[in-house]
Amino acid sequence: MKANTNPTDLQxxxxxxxxxxxxxxxxxxxxxxxxxxxxxxxxxxxxxLAEEDIDDMRNISARTVHRFRLNIKGDIAQSTLSQRVSSVRRFLQFCTTIDAVSPSVPERVEIPNRDTEARTETLEADHAEAALDYLERFAYASREHALLALCWHTGIRTGTLVALDVDDVEPAQNRLRIRHRPESDTPLKNGTTAERYVALSEDVAEVLEDYINHKRKDIEDDYGRMPLFATENGRAPVKTLRRWFQATTRPCIYGTECPHGRDKNECAAAQSMSNASDCPSSVSGHPIRRGAITHFLRKDVPEKVVSDRMNVSTDVLEQHYDRRTEDEKAEQRREYLDGL
Known part of the structure; x- marks a missing residue:
């Protein structure tokens, strides 16, 4: 079918x-x-698009796609961002064949480079541990405590956190079960190959158990499942987890002096959770995942173990997640070889 070239004739x-x-x-x-x-x-x-009140494909422009790209880029690797924008462009190309979108729109959508622009934003271990220490003391087993503790300890993707149900947490076995359930709108990025058990420390398992038993609201999703992380409206989506992460990782929240020289009483990011993303030090899920992976590697956990635990190939791990310097890697290798 030939695409309509006259925008006024779009349906x-x-x-x-x-x-x-x-x-x-x-x-x-x-x-x-x-x-x-x-x-x-x-x-x-x-x-x-629904959140942006765009209910007609005729109203989509290349700028719309660019705004979507900015909205999701903080939570995913650069290669994943490239894949998702490519998927949107192919969808829009189809829409031109049914007279729904102007042909100029997909032509003007820019696909992010998969490799050379890889993001390096990372939650450092001292930042994560300070936040967790604060939550342990003043907000034990709260939603934010459970979420950050789980993400930092396991390094799992934000989308995987969204997919978790209460019964996926098995505190008696100190483990977490991760399942691919596309039929009820919680697919995993890598499908059934991403299904696995993830070991939990006793401390993290206890935090999750206490959160479930005492702090979690009794909420079901649209499929009658009990999401581990929920809002009043049901299963918490990625965008909501992003806001919770950003709010929790503001340095001023856990007593650290602002590294940006801001007055806490005059800083909008400090005063309101909804403005937390304006704090340059706050991070969303993907930098936490990257920081957790780097932390495991710095603790001499073998790359293959980290790869399996975080469901990421060793090649992708090295290129997009491992923030160790070459000096750090060399010194770690030296420790293995000195005794030979």
Whole structure:
């Protein structure tokens, strides 16, 4: 079908309906895993459009996609960001064939470079430990304490945190079960290959158990499941976890002097959780994951163990997550070799 080249002749259609038509058009072309991944990427885009009150595909521009890109980039690796924007562009290319989007829109969408622009923002261990010490003393087993403790201890993805249910926590065995459940809107990035058990320390398992038993609100999601992290409206989405992480990692919250020379009483980021992202030191889930991975490696945990625990290949781990300096790596190798 030839795309319409006259923007005035575009036909109204909602993002939800356009996505349905797109996925139907790929039924015989995509493998199941590909379909699940694309649907996961594009559901996020469509949900964001709803939050922005964009209910007609005709109103989407290249600037819209750029704003979406800025919205998600803090929580994912650069290579993943490239994949997701590529998925959106392919969707928009399809939309031009049904007279829903101007052909100029997908042509102007810029795909982020997968490698050379890899982000290096990282939560350092002293920052994480200071935040956790504060939460341990003054907000024990709170939602924020459970969330940060779990993410720092396991290094799991924000999307995986979203997917967790209460019964995925097994405190008696000191472990966490991670499951791919696309049929109820909690897919894992790497599908069924990402399913695994993750060992928990006794301390973290106890925090999670106390959070579940005493602090977590009794909330179900739309499928009758009991999400580990929830809001009044159901399962907490990635954007909400991002805000909670940013609020928890502001240095001024746990008593540290502002590293940016700001007056806490006059700083909007310090005064309001909703403005926490304005703090240059606050971070979202992906920098915490990167920091946790680096922390494990600095503690001489073998790369293969870290790779399996965090569900990331050793190549990607080295390129996008390992923030150790070359000097640090050399000294760690020396310790192994000195006794030979």
């Amino acid at each position: 109204a259609i909602t993002p939800v309906e356009a996505l349905r038509l797109y996925l139907e058009s790929k039924v015989d072309e995509w493998a199941t895993a590909t379909k699940e991944l694309q649907q996961f990427h594009l559901n996020e885009f469509v949900e964001w």
